[in-house]
Amino acid sequence: MPVEWQPVRQSRTHELVLQSIEEQVFAGKLRAGDRLPPERELAPVFGVSRSALREALRVLETIGVLVAQPGRGPDAGARIVRNPDDALGRLLRLHFALGSYSLHDVLEARVALERSSFAAAARQAAPADLDEAAELLARMTRPGVPPEEFNELDTRFHVQIAHSSGNALTSTLTAAVRESVRPLILRALEAAEDWAATAAALNAQHTELLALVRAGRGEEAADLVEVHIRGFHGTLIDETHPTDTTDTTDPADTSDTSDTAADDGRAGGR
Amino acid sequence: MPVEWQPVRQSRTHELVLQSIEEQVFAGKLRAGDRLPPERELAPVFGVSRSALREALRVLETIGVLVAQPGRGPDAGARIVRNPDDALGRLLRLHFALGSYSLHDVLEARVALERSSFAAAARQAAPADLDEAAELLARMTRPGVPPEEFNELDTRFHVQIAHSSGNALTSTLTAAVRESVRPLILRALEAAEDWAATAAALNAQHTELLALVRAGRGEEAADLVEVHIRGFHGTLIDETHPTDTTDTTDPADTSDTSDTAADDGRAGGR
DNA sequence: ACATGAGATGTGGTCGGACCACACAAGGGC
DNA sequence: GCCCTTGTGTGGTCCGACCACATCTCATGT
Numbered sequence: 001m002p003v004e005w006q007p008v009r010q011s012r013t014h015e016l017v018l019q020s021i022e023e024q025v026f027a028g029k030l031r032a033g034d035r036l037p038p039e040r041e042l043a044p045v046f047g048v049s050r051s052a053l054r055e056a057l058r059v060l061e062t063i064g065v066l067v068a069q070p071g072r073g074p075d076a077g078a079r080i081v082r083n084p085d086d087a088l089g090r091l092l093r094l095h096f097a098l099g100s101y102s103l104h105d106v107l108e109a110r111v112a113l114e115r116s117s118f119a120a121a122a123r124q125a126a127p128a129d130l131d132e133a134a135e136l137l138a139r140m141t142r143p144g145v146p147p148e149e150f151n152e153l154d155t156r157f158h159v160q161i162a163h164s165s166g167n168a169l170t171s172t173l174t175a176a177v178r179e180s181v182r183p184l185i186l187r188a189l190e191a192a193e194d195w196a197a198t199a200a201a202l203n204a205q206h207t208e209l210l211a212l213v214r215a216g217r218g219e220e221a222a223d224l225v226e227v228h229i230r231g232f233h234g235t236l237i238d239e240t241h242p243t244d245t246t247d248t249t250d251p252a253d254t255s256d257t258s259d260t261a262a263d264d265g266r267a268g269g270r
Numbered sequence: 271m272p273v274e275w276q277p278v279r280q281s282r283t284h285e286l287v288l289q290s291i292e293e294q295v296f297a298g299k300l301r302a303g304d305r306l307p308p309e310r311e312l313a314p315v316f317g318v319s320r321s322a323l324r325e326a327l328r329v330l331e332t333i334g335v336l337v338a339q340p341g342r343g344p345d346a347g348a349r350i351v352r353n354p355d356d357a358l359g360r361l362l363r364l365h366f367a368l369g370s371y372s373l374h375d376v377l378e379a380r381v382a383l384e385r386s387s388f389a390a391a392a393r394q395a396a397p398a399d400l401d402e403a404a405e406l407l408a409r410m411t412r413p414g415v416p417p418e419e420f421n422e423l424d425t426r427f428h429v430q431i432a433h434s435s436g437n438a439l440t441s442t443l444t445a446a447v448r449e450s451v452r453p454l455i456l457r458a459l460e461a462a463e464d465w466a467a468t469a470a471a472l473n474a475q476h477t478e479l480l481a482l483v484r485a486g487r488g489e490e491a492a493d494l495v496e497v498h499i500r501g502f503h504g505t506l507i508d509e510t511h512p513t514d515t516t517d518t519t520d521p522a523d524t525s526d527t528s529d530t531a532a533d534d535g536r537a538g539g540r
Numbered sequence: 541a542c543a544t545g546a547g548a549t550g551t552g553g554t555c556g557g558a559c560c561a562c563a564c565a566a567g568g569g570c
Numbered sequence: 571g572c573c574c575t576t577g578t579g580t581g582g583t584c585c586g587a588c589c590a591c592a593t594c595t596c597a598t599g600t
Contacts, residue, residue: 011561013583014328026367026453038551049584051321054553055328058284062332063361065368070552071592077551082370084361091333091357092439097296098335100352105439112386112440116378169362169375170382173443183296281590283554308580319555324582340581341563347580 013048017056020046025065025080036066036078063087088176096180106181107233113174114158114229115222118209120165122218129164133157133210141203143196147189150199151182157206161213181236188236202232283318284325290316291326295335295350306336306348333357358446366450376451377503383444384428384499385492388479390435392488399434403427403480411473413466417459420469421452427476431483451506458506472502 024030036042036057043053057078060066064087068078095101121130139145140153155178162171192198205228212221294300306312306327313323327348330336334357338348365371391400409415410423425448432441462468475498482491 011582022364025364028367032368032370040551051585052583055325055582058325058328059332060364062329063364065364068552069592070550070590072550073593076592080368082365082368084365084370087361088358091354091361094292094295094333094335095352095354097298098302098350098352100302100354100442101439105437108386108390108437109383109439109443112382113379116382120378167375167378169371169379169447172370173379177439281553310580321556322554325553338581339563340561340579342579343564346563 014052014055014059017046017048017053018059021056021060030080032080032082034080036080038077085172085175088172089179092176092180093182101180103181103184103233103236106177107229109177110174110229110233111226113170113177114162114225117158117162117165117167117170117174118213118221118225119218120167120170121161122213122216122221124166125161125164125213126166129160130210130214133160133164136160137203137206137210140199140206145199147192147195148186151186151189154185154202154206155179155182161209164213184236185232188232192235202228284322284329287316287318287323287326288329291330300350302350302352304350306350308347355442355445358442359449362446362450363452371450373451373454373503373506376447377499379447380444380499380503381496383440383447384432384495387428387432387435387437387440387444388483388491388495389488390437390440391431392483392486392491394436395431395434395483396436399430400480400484403430403434406430407473407476407480410469410476415469417462417465418456421456421459424455424472424476425449425452431479434483454506455502458502462505472498 021030037045039050039053039057043050046053057066057068061068064083064085065080066078067081067083069076092101096106136153136157140150140157145153155175158178159171159175162174165171189195189198205224209221209224209228212218212224291300307315309320309323309327313320316323327336327338331338334353334355335350336348337351337353339346362371366376406423406427410420410427415423425445428448429441429445432444435441459465459468475494479491479494479498482488482494
């Protein structure tokens with residue numbers, strides 16, 4: 001097998017700036033809460049124009065490690081933050097819409113993540129966090145809840161359990177993965193033949209899930225949440241846009257993890 | 271409890287442009303492989319300056335749904351692609367460095383994802399994919415492999431199994447999560463007392479894992495990979511930078527999933 | 541002394557225009 | 571027909587200016 005060199009594609013000053021800032025983060029010299037110098041000062045430090053610097057900052061903002069506020073005062077300027085949720089959500093949402101993942105992929109990922117979340121929650125969740133989940137469940141159980149609100153509360157319930165497990169990463173991943181199929185789920189809820197019965201059935205499982213978690217019966221909770229997720233996803237129709245066979249992963253782009261994003265096996269709907 | 275309104279912070283024309291493009295994606299009007307008009311044409315279409323448009327495009331590029339190439343010809347210009355791996359990897363890497371997640375969080379997430387991957391791979395992996403994993407394993411088993419190369423091959427082995435399971439999402443997540451702790455793992459490998467013995471022990475598990483997958487014994491493979499991961503992570507020292515207690519999640523930022531990114535429970539090492 | 545308000549200041553956000561490097565396309569010279 | 575030069579279009583960069591907004595400063599009035 002030949003070596004297959006990849007074009008390196010350097011240049012792009014804003015990437016160099018980005019790399020430089022990232023190194024500061026990895027080295028621990030830039031930490032959450034720190035403020036960056038004003039753009040007009042920072043640009044000449046890097047020896048680049050303000051535009052190039054701004055594009056680097058925009059990337060960091062997209063990743064959720066930076067926020068910027070105009071104006072004056074202690075809250076103004078660019079600050080390092082830790083807000084991965086929105087970034088991750090947007091990323092998965094867009095890629096799901098583009099057909100990078102099939103609905104089946106999402107189902108399996110949800111099962112894996114939430115099994116872990118519920119088991120961990122049963123082990124070590126703080127009662128206060130579970131109370132919050134209970135309140136979401138209560139609001140979800142009210143008669144006449146419209147699908148849209150139910151969907152919102154349902155999402156928050158699952159994420160809340162993940163959050164209560166104390167694991168910020170699975171919590172974030174759960175939220176993002178769930179978010180990426182939110183429109184599909186909403187449409188499925190709205191299309192339910194007997195909406196009240198559907199909601200009641202789902203809430204019965206929710207109630208039992210919460211009870212199992214509270215009782216510390218993690219294995220049973222994990223099993224039930226798997227049933228819960230699989231049962232519901234089964235009612236969804238995979239409307240993933242069928243992938244064209246053209247290779248959309250750009251060989252000229254940096255793909256250091258080699259070709260893990262191949263396009264086989266997911267010849268979606270139709 | 272008061273309602274606690276969040277500042278909406280609209281404006282920012284490049285976000286409006288971004289939103290507009292995203293809608294095209296969600297509506298299926300922009301698909302992988304499509305080319306965008308040149309920046310100089312597109313900017314006036316949106317009624318914004320080229321800089322603002324470019325910042326929107328930069329965001330899309332960060333997410334891995336767009337690549338741009340200068341020059342002229344059929345490959346030039348901005349194209350919609352599906353390349354989530356790099357984006358996800360960078361995101362988790364940076365956030366791990368910032369302490370958004372603890373090492374324990376990563377451990378649990380890896381266990382959850384890889385249990386699922388190995389079980390699914392045992393169920394339905396294509397032999398060719400497993401052959402590739404076997405080749406990685408062979409290269410990993412060679413005597414005298416330096417830690418750095420071992421780390422690289424180890425990562426690719428795990429990701430390859432995830433890939434062979436046919437699930438693009440868990441594969442991507444596995445790669446990204448693994449990537450975020452790569453430096454830590456590398457340092458742990460280099461610090462091993464008896465490097466040859468360590469490598470041999472890990473490879474013994476790798477070999478058995480692959481055998482179990484090939485034999486279709488998914489449950490056993492899942493159990494073993496959990497042991498494998500937990501055993502190795504146990505040797506790592508969590509050097510996550512201790513989180514300062516200041517609230518780094520910006521309340522002025524869009525956080526539609528409410529407060530799932532709170533900062534409790536992960537007062538990291540030391 | 542204190543409150544108040546108008547102006548100064550500094551921040552990110554935007555804009556328009558210009559130029560650069562590069563890769564291909566087109567056409568002329570051999 | 572082939573090769574080389576020139577033209578053209580792309581993203582990438584730079585510069586300078588202005589805008590909106592929040593704060594700070596400080597003179598003014600009570």
